[in-house]
Structures are given as structure tokens and as C-alpha cells.
Amino acid sequence: MHPGHDPTHAHGLHWKPRNPEYAARVRASFAAQGAMRTIRAELVGVAPGYCAIALKPHAAVSQQHGYVHGGIVSAIVDSAGGYAAFTLFPREASVLTVEFKLNLIAPADGDRILAEGFVVKPGRTLAVTRGEVHAERGDHRVLVAVMQQTLMVMHGKPDAPDAD
Amino acid sequence: MHPGHDPTHAHGLHWKPRNPEYAARVRASFAAQGAMRTIRAELVGVAPGYCAIALKPHAAVSQQHGYVHGGIVSAIVDSAGGYAAFTLFPREASVLTVEFKLNLIAPADGDRILAEGFVVKPGRTLAVTRGEVHAERGDHRVLVAVMQQTLMVMHGKPDAPDAD
Amino acid sequence: MHPGHDPTHAHGLHWKPRNPEYAARVRASFAAQGAMRTIRAELVGVAPGYCAIALKPHAAVSQQHGYVHGGIVSAIVDSAGGYAAFTLFPREASVLTVEFKLNLIAPADGDRILAEGFVVKPGRTLAVTRGEVHAERGDHRVLVAVMQQTLMVMHGKPDAPDAD
Amino acid sequence: MHPGHDPTHAHGLHWKPRNPEYAARVRASFAAQGAMRTIRAELVGVAPGYCAIALKPHAAVSQQHGYVHGGIVSAIVDSAGGYAAFTLFPREASVLTVEFKLNLIAPADGDRILAEGFVVKPGRTLAVTRGEVHAERGDHRVLVAVMQQTLMVMHGKPDAPDAD
Numbered sequence: 001m002h003p004g005h006d007p008t009h010a011h012g013l014h015w016k017p018r019n020p021e022y023a024a025r026v027r028a029s030f031a032a033q034g035a036m037r038t039i040r041a042e043l044v045g046v047a048p049g050y051c052a053i054a055l056k057p058h059a060a061v062s063q064q065h066g067y068v069h070g071g072i073v074s075a076i077v078d079s080a081g082g083y084a085a086f087t088l089f090p091r092e093a094s095v096l097t098v099e100f101k102l103n104l105i106a107p108a109d110g111d112r113i114l115a116e117g118f119v120v121k122p123g124r125t126l127a128v129t130r131g132e133v134h135a136e137r138g139d140h141r142v143l144v145a146v147m148q149q150t151l152m153v154m155h156g157k158p159d160a161p162d163a164d
Numbered sequence: 165m166h167p168g169h170d171p172t173h174a175h176g177l178h179w180k181p182r183n184p185e186y187a188a189r190v191r192a193s194f195a196a197q198g199a200m201r202t203i204r205a206e207l208v209g210v211a212p213g214y215c216a217i218a219l220k221p222h223a224a225v226s227q228q229h230g231y232v233h234g235g236i237v238s239a240i241v242d243s244a245g246g247y248a249a250f251t252l253f254p255r256e257a258s259v260l261t262v263e264f265k266l267n268l269i270a271p272a273d274g275d276r277i278l279a280e281g282f283v284v285k286p287g288r289t290l291a292v293t294r295g296e297v298h299a300e301r302g303d304h305r306v307l308v309a310v311m312q313q314t315l316m317v318m319h320g321k322p323d324a325p326d327a328d
Numbered sequence: 329m330h331p332g333h334d335p336t337h338a339h340g341l342h343w344k345p346r347n348p349e350y351a352a353r354v355r356a357s358f359a360a361q362g363a364m365r366t367i368r369a370e371l372v373g374v375a376p377g378y379c380a381i382a383l384k385p386h387a388a389v390s391q392q393h394g395y396v397h398g399g400i401v402s403a404i405v406d407s408a409g410g411y412a413a414f415t416l417f418p419r420e421a422s423v424l425t426v427e428f429k430l431n432l433i434a435p436a437d438g439d440r441i442l443a444e445g446f447v448v449k450p451g452r453t454l455a456v457t458r459g460e461v462h463a464e465r466g467d468h469r470v471l472v473a474v475m476q477q478t479l480m481v482m483h484g485k486p487d488a489p490d491a492d
Numbered sequence: 493m494h495p496g497h498d499p500t501h502a503h504g505l506h507w508k509p510r511n512p513e514y515a516a517r518v519r520a521s522f523a524a525q526g527a528m529r530t531i532r533a534e535l536v537g538v539a540p541g542y543c544a545i546a547l548k549p550h551a552a553v554s555q556q557h558g559y560v561h562g563g564i565v566s567a568i569v570d571s572a573g574g575y576a577a578f579t580l581f582p583r584e585a586s587v588l589t590v591e592f593k594l595n596l597i598a599p600a601d602g603d604r605i606l607a608e609g610f611v612v613k614p615g616r617t618l619a620v621t622r623g624e625v626h627a628e629r630g631d632h633r634v635l636v637a638v639m640q641q642t643l644m645v646m647h648g649k650p651d652a653p654d655a656d
Contacts, residue, residue, distance in 0.1 A: 034226040035233035038202065062198040064323060069199035070261045071242045075235020097234045098454060099478055101265035101429055101593040101640055103620050105613045120638055121597045125453070126426060126480070128595050128638065130622075146612055146620065148593055148640040150427055150478065152454070159228060262618060263642055265429040265476055265593055267456050269449045284474055285433045289617070290590060290644070292431050292474065294458070310448055310456065312429055312476040314591055314642065316618070362554040363561035366530060390526040392651060397527035398589045399570045403563020425562045429593035487556060 015049035015088055015119060022087040026051060029159045030083065041076050043083075049119035051083035054112050068108035073133055073145050077102065077115040081129035081149040084117030086159075088127070094159040098126065100149035108144045110137035117149075127151045179213035179252055179283060186251040190215060193323045194247065205240050207247075213283035215247035218276050232272035237297055237309050241266065241279040245293035245313040248281030250323075252291070258323040262290065264313035272308045274301035281313075291315045343377035343416055343447060350415040354379060357487045358411065369404050371411075377447035379411035382440050396436035401461055401473050405430065405443040409457035409477040412445030414487075416455070422487040426454065428477035436472045438465035445477075455479045507541035507580055507611060514579040518543060521651045522575065533568050535575075541611035543575035546604050560600035565625055565637050569594065569607040573621035573641040576609030578651075580619070586651040590618065592641035600636045602629035609641075619643045 019025065023046045030036060030043045036053075039061050045052030053076045055061065055068065063069040078100055086095040114134050121128040131147030183189065187210045194200060194207045200217075203225050209216030217240045219225065219232065227233040242264055250259040278298050285292040295311035347353065351374045358364060358371045364381070367389050373380030381404045383389065383396065391397040406428055414423040442462050449456040459475030511517065515538045522528060522535045528545070531553050537544030545568045547553065547560065555561040570592055578587040606626050613620040623639035 029228045032228035033233060034223045035203075035236050038224040039199075059198045060202040064193045064196035065258075069197060069239060069243075071235070071239020072199050074238040074242065074264075074266075075233060078235045078238065079233075094229075097268050099265065099267040099427065100238075101263065102238075103263040103612075103640060103642060104261050105620060120595075121635060128597060130638070130640075143613060146622070146640060148595060148622075148638060150595060263591065267448075267476060267478060269456060284431075285471060292433060294474065294476075307449060310458065310476060312431060312458075312474060314431060357556045360556035361561060362551045363531075363564050366552040367527075387526045388530040392521045392524035393586075397525060397567060397571075399563070399567020400527050402566040402570065402592075402594075403561060406563045406566065407561075422557075425596050427593065427595040428566075429591065430566075431591040432589050 015122065017048045017087055019089065019091045022048065025159060026083045026086055029086070035075065036079065039072055039075065046083065046087060048087050049084055050117065051080045051087065052114060052116045053080045054114050056112055057109060068113055070104050073104065073108050073113065074102050076113070077117065077131040077133050077145060077147045078149065080115040080117035081131045081147060082117070082151055084119050084129050085122065085127040085151040088119060088122045089153055092156055092158055094154045094157045096152040096154055098150040098152050100147055102145055102147045104145050106135065106142050106144050108133070108135055110135035112136045113144065125153055127153065179286065181212045181251055183253065183255045186212065189323060190247045190250055193250070199239065200243065203236055203239065210247070210251060212251050213248055213286070214281065215244045215251065216278060216280045217244045218278050220276055221273060232277055234268050237268065237272050237277065238266050240277070241281065241295040241297050241309060241311045242313065244279040244281035245295045245311060246281070246315055248283050248293050249286065249291040249315040252283060252286045253317055256320055256322055258318045258321045260316040260318055262314040262316050264311055266309055266311045268309050270299065270306050270308050272297070272299055274299035276300045277308065289317055291317065343450065345376045345415055347417065347419045350376065353487060354411045354414055357414070363403065364407065367400055367403065374411065374415060376415050377412055379408045379415065379445045381408045381443045384440055385437060396441055398432050401432065401436050401441065402430050404441070405445065405459040405461050405473060405475045406477065408443040408445035409459045409475060410445070410479055412447050412457050413450065413455040413479040416447060416450045417481055420484055420486055422482045422485045424480040424482055426478040426480050428475055430473055430475045432473050434463070434470050434472050436461070436463055438463035440464045441472065453481055455481065507614065509540045509579055511581065511583045514540065517651060518575045518578055521578070527567065528571065531564055531567065538575065538579060540579050541576055541614070543572045543579065543609045545572045545607045548604055549601060560605055562596050565596065565600050565605065566594050568605070569609065569623040569625050569637060569639045570641065572607040572609035573623045573639060574609070574643055576611050576621050577614065577619040577643040580611060580614045581645055584648055584650055586646045586649045588644040588646055590642040590644050592639055594637055594639045596637050598627065598634050598636050600625070600627055602627035604628045605636065617645055619645065
């Protein structure tokens with residue numbers, strides 16, 4: 001297992017959401033993202049301070065060597081980190097990515113690419129998350145990318161109209 | 165104009181390519197990226213140490229508020245930076261993104277989103293680029309994102325089979 | 329000259345400060361930083377949206393090969409970027425580094441190390457800057473590092489007590 | 493405890509060093525860094541894929557509000573990450589920071605600032621680490637900063653002359 005991976009945290013035992021509807025709100029917001037549909041990304045896990053998004057590699061998301069494009073990897077892990085933070089936001093707030101930094105470590109290839117976002121520090125105005133992307137093939141799991149991200153809490157701006 | 169934007173550099177007067185076929189190689193590699201086709205990105209400029217990729221906003225690349233998804237912005241500017249570096253590589257080398265960091269500054273919206281990559285430092289093993297993304301509407305141009313990126317020169321590994 | 333370097337901008341013709349005392353405030357804040365004194369950094373330039381900090385290499389700031397330590401390079405360019413942003417802040421606000429990303433490109437060695445911060449995007453809550461560090465030897469100038477940074481405007485919190 | 497902190501990993505059970513002298517080499521290299529002596533940083537832990545550096549806050553490393561300067565925090569966590577990677581390098585190689593990204597999360601204040609570096613991915617040419625900085629006061633521990641870093645393995649270049 002990847003050092004620093006903490007399955008306890010991954011299952012959301014650490015953080016307390018301020019909005020009991022947090023999972024429904026993440027699902028509604030994700031469903032409103034045309035980009036996620038276009039690349040065929042799926043929301044596969046939501047817990048307080050955690051979000052997981054998966055993608056099955058296919059030609060329409062490839063780079064020139066046939067692997068999943070680094071930009072597509074960044075799109076799903078950026079979203080996973082953003083929604084991980086969003087699970088801890090108050091009801092009347094939306095989320096904005098301020099910035100992120102991504103290291104691409106191994107080719108994104110296999111049966112499934114799984115991007116996970118973990119809250120490192122929730123905050124009143126800013127939140128910090130980290131992300132991991134693994135390529136899964138059968139029982140095997142390879143670390144493909146790691147991310148560190150800053151999000152902004154947009155108070156008084158509910159998310160997409162259909163998010164509530 | 166954005167501070168730090170240097171149109172002289174943008175037109176490629178600073179750097180000397182080591183491969184006279186640099187532009188054809190970038191075009192071939194770009195054409196081999198399924199992901200760029202899927203999101204309808206177009207290669208609109210190649211010069212030594214420079215690459216520009218454009219995208220017309222459409223619903224299939226949107227996030228929940230209707231703007232172009234930050235992950236899609238990152239995909240085009242990551243590619244623009246990578247190909248900017250690639251223009252200066254020797255013939256028998258391909259390019260790999262080691263990492264990048266992206267600040268999202270304003271909503272990506274308008275007639276056209278233009279991502280430009282500029283080489284900051286070419287190198288034997290590693291190259292550093294910076295990127296800018298602007299949203300254009302009529303004559304108006306807004307800075308949407310800035311990137312700083314590290315690339316690796318993969319010596320002895322030509323790019324996609326169709327790249328030469 | 330480094331691509332992207334814009335001497336017009338460096339001399340502060342682009343940005344309008346909201347506080348006419350901006351330069352005095354930067355000087356007072358810099359003088360209150362024990363760390364800058366300890367490493368013998370000097371504030372050598374302040375203009376709207378711009379700040380320059382210099383350091384003469386000496387053994388007390390070296391790493392194991394005798395060059396200036398990357399962490400010391402990061403300390404001066406982090407400060408240069410932070411004060412570049414601070415020049416554009418309103419009177420009753422202080423500055424906080426949210427995060428920065430630094431690429432170390434060449435050994436920091438020579439007669440003088442010059443770190444410059446440039447505002448890319450001022451903002452009501454967040455500001456984005458980029459930084460460049462050059463090593464100077466006689467007339468020669470080598471790009472040593474590039475930075476991209478996010479700052480926070482701390483409204484209602486004046487800087488150090490002695491800053492006004 | 494901080495999510496993602498993995499004390500098992502911190503004690504070095506995951507990674508196998510290729511050089512049995514790894515700890516002595518880290519100590520010798522650290523001792524050769526004038527900058528670490530100047531800021532009074534101490535090497536307090538070395539294990540395969542792990543390094544810890546501590547600092548007692550004092551006026552000579554402060555910023556304008558009296559906390560430890562963010563640049564000093566970056567200097568110790570950059571070193572901790574670099575030495576974490578270095579523990580896994582072969583004998584005839586030295587380490588170079590390619591780049592790092594640091595989020596500053598809380599003021600660095602207390603009895604002791606502890607910076608820890610953890611290897612995420614060792615590699616033949618590049619290594620990736622992450623870093624955490626905590627401020628300790630009595631039994632209390634606050635997360636002050638998180639880092640993500642890329643290092644280069646400089647094959648055939650032993651570290652400082654006194655490192656072996």
C-alpha cells in the first residue's frame with residue numbers, strides 16, 4: 001500500500017460534516033458537470049472529507065502513447081479533491097479550486113483509474129486537500145499520481161441550481 | 165496585457181530547435197491524442213519553445229456552473245506546456261510531464277479559451293515551462309489560469325509511432 | 329533575457345496601489361523579519377506589484393555543495409512575491425502566503441542572488457504572483473529559480489505593529 | 493492525528509535502502525549545510541524513506557508577526573524531503589531538489605517545529621516525496637504546512653566530500 005494512505009481516514013471517520021445532506025449535494029453537483037460525463041468519469045465514493053472518482057481507460061481519453069492523458073487524470077483528481085472539501089462545507093456555500101499541483105508518477109493504464117481526494121485541512125475560507133490516483137489491474141494497484149490542492153469556500157453561493 | 169507576457173518570445177525568436185521537423189512532430193503527436201479530440205481542443209500555434217492550444221467552450225466540457233471545467237483547462241495547458249518543451253527536444257526523444265501546478269484565476273468562459281505554453285528552461289534531462297490560459301470574448305481577453313510545469317526528456321524514445 | 333521577463337512591468341507601470349504609503353509599509357514589514365536579517369537578505373526594490381530582495385552568497389546560507397541552500401532561495405522569493413502583492417493591498421490589510429511552488433533550475437552561486445516577485449493577479453481575497461531568482465556574476469545573469477505563489481489578503485489586520 | 497499520517501511508514505518499515513550507510517551519509521551531508529546551522533535546525537530522525545528535522549522558534553528565524561518565517565519552514569521541510577529520498581539512493585549518487593510546492597496552513601509557533609519528509613515514490617532518475625510540518629506545544633501538535641516535492645538522483649556524483 002502507498003505510504004501515507006490511511007484507510008481509516010478514507011472511510012471518513014475523522015471529519016464531521018456541517019451539512020447532513022453532504023453526499024446528495026456532491027452527487028447533484030457531479031451530475032451537473034458535462035466534462036465528467038464526456039470523459040465517462042463516475043463518482044464511486046463520498047464520505048466526510050473524502051471523495052473517489054473512477055474512470056475506465058478508453059481511446060477517447062488517451063494521450064499519444066495510448067495511456068490516459070495526464071490532463072484527464074488531473075481533471076478527475078481535481079474534482080475528487082474539490083468534492084472531498086465540499087463534503088465539509090456549510091449548506092450555503094459552493095467550492096472553487098484555487099490551485100493544485102500534480103505529480104504524474106506512472107502511466108495511467110489498467111482496468112480502472114481511481115482518483116481519491118482527502119481533506120488535509122478544512123477551513124472557514126480555504127481548504128487544503130491531497131489526492132492520489134491509482135491504476136488498478138485485477139488485484140494489482142499502482143500509484144499513478146499525487147496531488148496537493150487549495151480550495152476556496154464560496155459562502156452565500158449555493159452550488160449548481162440543481163444541487164439543493 | 166498580462167504582466168510577464170512577452171510577445172517576442174511567444175513568436176519563438178529566443179530558442180533554437182535541434183530538430184527542424186519540430187512543428188510536424190508536434191502536430192503528429194497532438195493528432196494522436198484521443199483526449200484532445202474528445203474535448204475538441206485544437207492546436208493553433210507552434211514555434212520554437214512555444215505552443216498554443218484553443219478550445220471553444222461547449223456543454224460537454226463544462227463544470228457545474230456552466231464554465232469550462234478546471235480539469236479541462238489543466239488538460240489543454242498541460243499539453244501546451246509539454247509541446248512547447250517538445251519543440252526543443254532532439255529527434256529521438258519524447259516528452260513526459262513530471263508535474264505541473266496550476267492556479268485558476270477567473271472563470272473559463274467566452275468565445276474561445278486559449279492555452280499557451282512557454283519554455284522557461286530547456287535542459288538535457290528536464291525542462292521547465294510556464295503556461296497561461298486566457299478567455300477571449302470579442303476583443304477582450306481575461307487571464308484565466310497560470311501554470312508552472314516540469315517535463316522530462318525521454319531520450320531514445322521517439323514519440324507516438326506516427327510522430328515521425 | 330529570461331522569456332517572460334517584462335522590464336516595463338518590473339518598474340511598476342501596470343498596477344495602481346490603493347495605499348500611497350505602500351513602499352514605506354513594505355520596508356517596515358521587511359525590517360521586522362528576523363529571518364531576513366539572519367540570512368542577510370536586503371530589500372532592493374519596491375514598486376506597485378513588484379518587489380526585489382537580494383542576498384550575497386556566504387557560508388552561513390550554504391547547502392552541502394557550497395551553493396546557496398534551496399530553502400534560503402525559497403525564503404527570499406517567497407518574501408519577494410508576498411511583498412509584491414502587499415504593495416497593492418488596502419491600508420488595513422496584511423499579507424499571508426497560502427502556498428507557493430518553486431522550481432530550482434541552476435545552482436545559486438555568484439556575486440549576488442536576486443529574487444523578484446511580480447503580481448500576476450491582484451484580488452480582493454487572494455492574489456497570485458510569480459517569482460524569478462537570478463544569480464548575477466559581473467554582467468552575467470543566470471536564471472536560478474521560478475516560483476508561482478498564492479497570497480491571502482487579511483482584511484482588518486494591519487501588518488506588524490511597527491509597519492504603520 | 494493528521495489524516496494520511498502513517499506512523500508505520502514514519503518508522504521506515506516500507507522501504508529498503510540500497511546503501512547500508514544511508515543514515516551516516518544523511519548526517520554528514522546535513523552537517524555540511526551552513527544554512528541549517530545558521531537557522532539552528534537539527535536532524536532528529538533518519539529511517540529508510542524518512543527524515544525529520546526540528547527547529548526551536550527564536551527571533552532570528554521570525555517573520556513580521558513573530559512566527560517562524562514561511563521561508564524557514566520551507567527550508568527545513570525541503571531538506572527533510574530531500575534527505576528522505578536520499579536514504580534510498582545508491583552510494584554514488586547525490587540528491588537535487590527539482591521543485592517543491594508548500595501549503596502554509598497555520599502559524600509556525602510553539603516549543604518546537606518538526607518537519608518530516610516521506611518518500612512517496614523512489615525512482616531511478618526522479619523521486620517524489622511529501623512533507624508535513626507540525627508545531628508542537630506540550631502534548632499538543634498542530635499541522636503547520638504540507639509539501640509535495642520532486643527530487644533528482646544525481647548518479648555518479650557523490651554528495652559533499654565529507655559525506656562518505
